Amino acid sequence: MTAVTARAHTNIALVKYWGKADTELMLPQTSSLSLTLDQFYTDTTVSFDDSLTSDDVAINDQRLAPAASVKVRHVLDLVRQQSGETRFAHVASMNHVPTSAGLASSASAFAALAGAASRAAGLNQSRTELSRLARRGSGSATRSIFGGFVKWQAGTDDASSVAVPIQEDVTWPIAMVALVLDPHHKKISSTQGMQSSVTTSPYYPAWKQVVAEDLAAITPAILAQDFTTTGEILEANAMRMHALTLSANPPYSYFNGETLAAIATVQALRASGIACYYTLDAGPNLKVFCQEKDLGAVTTRLASQFSADQVIVAHPGPGITFL
Ligand code: 2P0
Numbered sequence: 001m002t003a004v005t006a007r008a009h010t011n012i013a014l015v016k017y018w019g020k021a022d023t024e025l026m027l028p029q030t031s032s033l034s035l036t037l038d039q040f041y042t043d044t045t046v047s048f049d050d051s052l053t054s055d056d057v058a059i060n061d062q063r064l065a066p067a068a069s070v071k072v073r074h075v076l077d078l079v080r081q082q083s084g085e086t087r088f089a090h091v092a093s094m095n096h097v098p099t100s101a102g103l104a105s106s107a108s109a110f111a112a113l114a115g116a117a118s119r120a121a122g123l124n125q126s127r128t129e130l131s132r133l134a135r136r137g138s139g140s141a142t143r144s145i146f147g148g149f150v151k152w153q154a155g156t157d158d159a160s161s162v163a164v165p166i167q168e169d170v171t172w173p174i175a176m177v178a179l180v181l182d183p184h185h186k187k188i189s190s191t192q193g194m195q196s197s198v199t200t201s202p203y204y205p206a207w208k209q210v211v212a213e214d215l216a217a218i219t220p221a222i223l224a225q226d227f228t229t230t231g232e233i234l235e236a237n238a239m240r241m242h243a244l245t246l247s248a249n250p251p252y253s254y255f256n257g258e259t260l261a262a263i264a265t266v267q268a269l270r271a272s273g274i275a276c277y278y279t280l281d282a283g284p285n286l287k288v289f290c291q292e293k294d295l296g297a298v299t300t301r302l303a304s305q306f307s308a309d310q311v312i313v314a315h316p317g318p319g320i321t322f323l
Pocket of ligand 1: 012015016017032107137139141191
């Protein structure tokens, strides 16, 4: 019984994934692009054990009921199919995301699970293969196998839907500041939210066009370290994603009462000469993209308007590692 531990970091999408084309294979409607972060990561240990009669899954030392571990067991089943391993597994996962950070851990969690399960089953898979496997647990996990700036190529089938690194070692002095407005779980899961947008928003075809244009424009901007262009694209892309929630039937929103106030603060910082741009995922919390030289001004302003413990600074982070 060999235990393998993998560590994967979470990522923030700059051009969002918001919609599946195939819910079984987890193929997305569009490609997406993210930055892996240093602060938030998951360590997952997997060992296959012939004394088990079912998979045994614990997160942060809490054992999951079978109904709560469906996606984890799905990934384990795929690993068993690929490797010929027949035993059930112990899975112990620790999320190193600051308490109440309100940040999604599914990206880091399923990337770490894919890595640890694959190696524990004796597979010697490349990072591309691990990215493909992580995708089957959670879409955003596809990208967390790699560090730095990463693109998830939508692809057309299981083989072609994988992440590719755009730039793993980021020397650009940038930061992503998380502003936590509500640490609780979202009411509408990403899976439900994106499906509703795909099937009911009349703007969905326009979103696909937006993503294609944003990906084409942001990639050279990142490589040229063009902060203004990168910031303008990621902010507009996030708001256009959220327009898909407002335009769904029934309409919904991930914003809360403080989200618009926080957006106004970022706009005021920018008007005062501090260049910074915000993005939001499937929740009310902002992530503020800024340059290292402005980090003090950005965090001071956010901490004074909200509170210091709602502000968490992150930088570009690494891809999957084995401990
Ligand atoms: C993203 N999000 O690109 C987008 C932007 C949230 C907003 O991927 O259904 O946990 O497991 O594939 O990856 C969050 O959703 O969803 C997400 P599933 P996932 O990061």
